[in-house]
Structure formats: structure tokens, C-alpha cells
Amino acid sequence: RAFLSKVLGKLQGLDKMGLFHQPVTPEIAADYSEVIPSPMDLGTMGTKVAAGAYDTYPQLFLRDLLLMTSNALVYNSDGDAICLKALEIARRGLDLCADKLIQWNTHVSSHKGVAASSSRSSRSLQLLMQDIDVLDANDFFREPVAMVPEYGAFVSVPMDLQTMRAKLDAQLYPELGLMQLDAFLIAVDCCIFNLPDTPWHKAALALVLGLFGVFFPRPAGYSRGGQGGSASSKKKK
DSSP: OHHHHHHHHHHHHHOTTOTTSSOOOTTTOTTHHHHOSSOOOHHHHHHHHHHTTTSSOTHHHHHHHHHHHHHHHHHSOTTSHHHHHHHHHHHHHHHHHHHHHHHHHHHHHHTGGGGGGSSSOHHHHHHHHHHHHHHOTTOSSSSOOOSOTTHHHHOSSOOOHHHHHHHHHTTOOSSHHHHHHHHHHHHHHHHHHSOTTSHHHHHHHHHHHHHHHHHSOOOTTOOOTTOOSSOSSOOOO
16 A cells, blocks of 8 residues: 555646546546546545455556556547546556556466456357457557567556457456456557557547447446537536
């Protein structure tokens, strides 16, 4: 908890305007809950750190960080100051946790024999993986990024669908949140590296919207009242 608390403090320090310090309320954005199915903010993450919610799988701290970032990218106009700040915070968090993430994942690997008792069956996760694969219509995220020498200077924790599939086959997703982490990591990495209005950045935003549907499905018959996918001229995460 001490490590995550220290990281969280540094991330909050980057957010000098307090854009991501507290949950978005209806007073701030009346339609936020219609667009964003699973809100997240740094304050909520701090509460979870203190309550020990990340003790078993510290990786879920990064899942929540990437979820917060993904929410900001979807709700706000592409490339605006809030999106850029969200990506800055995400990149810093990934950089700070990159080495620890290797240790955390090694711990999961060493206990994968116990993973069969996860909250989701292996078959269920396989079906989710199939749904995620379908979201990559242009095969932008199918394999690890190669032949781009500067990629590592921007992206400290790379991820791709091929690697996700290999981890799933190796039973390295004992907790659904670990799969969510890797899926949102693909999209956020892409947005960190690629500029807005590029095909890759747009594909990453489309991936996030698709992941919302995969991981946080709305009740049957739910309607957003005609709200478009990436809301424009909105505020907050």
C-alpha cells in the first residue's frame, strides 16, 4: 500500500487543476453516467488503496488508472486539454509502476494453478477475448509494435491482443480486472504514442467504446437518448 500511495500522490501532483481528484457529479456533467458506464477518479483510487482493495492484485490500481483515462478520452473532445492531461497522468503512472508490474505479474504466474477458482470461468474469458478480437477491425492491435524504434521511449508497458491471448491460454487472468487492465492498456498506449486525428488514435478510441460494451454491458433496452459515442465540448474525466 505504501508504494501505491506514493505513486498516487505523484499522480495527484500532476493534476494541479484537480480534474481527476473526485468523482464527476451530475452538477458537473448531467449526462456523464449515460456515456460512461464505469466512472473512476484518483480520489476513489486513494480510498481503495487505504481499504486494501489492491492488496491481492496491485495491478488493479493500473486498471483503474487506465479506466479513468479511457473515460476521459471518450467523454471529452479528442485532443483537448483534459484528454492530454489524462494521458500525461496515465503515462506517468505506467512509468512509475513498470518494474513493479513485472513483479506483480510474476506472482500471478507462480500461482496460476490456483487461478481456476477465479470469478470468471475459462470459457467465459475466452468468449470475452473473442469479443475483444472483433473490435480490432483493422488489425492495428493484433501483434506487438515492431519496427518503430522510438516506441519504447513513449510506452513503458506495451500490450497487444496476441499477448493477451497468450496470457489467457496460460491462465494468467485469475481476476477479470487483469484482463481489463491489458485491454485498456492497448488503447491508452496507442493514444499516448499517436496524435489525435490519426487513424491509430481514432481506432484506439473506438476500441475503448467497444471495451465498455464488452466489460460493462448496459441492461437490455437501455438507451442513451441519442447520445453520440465520443461526447464533444464536455468537461471532466
